[in-house]
Amino acid sequence: TVFKTLVSIGHSKELYVFCIPVEYELNLKNAAKASNEKKIEMLPLKDLTKYTGYIRGGCSPIGMKKHYKTFIDESALLHDKIFVSAGVIGTQIIIKPDDLLKAVDAVYADLV
Numbered sequence: 566t567v568f569k570t571l572v573s574i575g576h577s578k579e580l581y582v583f584c585i586p587v588e589y590e591l592n593l594k595n596a597a598k599a600s601n602e603k604k605i606e607m608l609p610l611k612d613l614t615k616y617t618g619y620i621r622g623g624c625s626p627i628g629m630k631k632h633y634k635t636f637i638d639e640s641a642l643l644h645d646k647i648f649v650s651a652g653v654i655g656t657q658i659i660i661k662p663d664d665l666l667k668a669v670d671a672v673y674a675d676l677v
Contacts, residue, residue, distance in 0.1 A: 567648040567657070568641065570624045572617060572633070575602035580616060582635040584626050584649060589677040599636050599674035606662040606675075614668070626669050635671035637662065642673065 568584045571591050575581060581600045583591055597605040614620055618630040626635055626649060641647050641662035648657045649665065665671065 566644045566646065570626045572608040572613060572624065572649055573605045575600055576604040576609050576629070577602060580608065580633045581605065582626050582633045582669070583638075583676055584635070584641070584671070585638045585676050586640055588615075592675075592677055593642055595674070595676050596603070596636070599672075599676065600634060603654070606663075619650075620654070621651055623650055623654040623656075625650040625658075626665065626671070627658075628652055635669045636674045636676060637666060637671050638676040639673045640677070 567587045569587045571583045573581050573583065573596060583596055585591055593605050610621055617624055619625060646659050647662055648659055651658045
């Protein structure tokens, strides 16, 4: 029930946020399809803080410097509550998937 937050950049140079279960890797083809991009790649680590305000290991889908299109893996719907980073390494929040969806204006998608 723990979800990690990943930030990627599309072919259009637009940034996207993906929340997926920690035990999986982001399927870049699925991510591109969900975001209507030709291609998606991970945002270089050196750019993470610049665009999100967070550091690696403490990136939260909530409270980024700017609102980016956000996608939550549809497996979140299998749980009453999920854990996501609270924006500080080692600190997480417990939230209902639908509440997270509303809080960050996200959509569910098949991402893994």
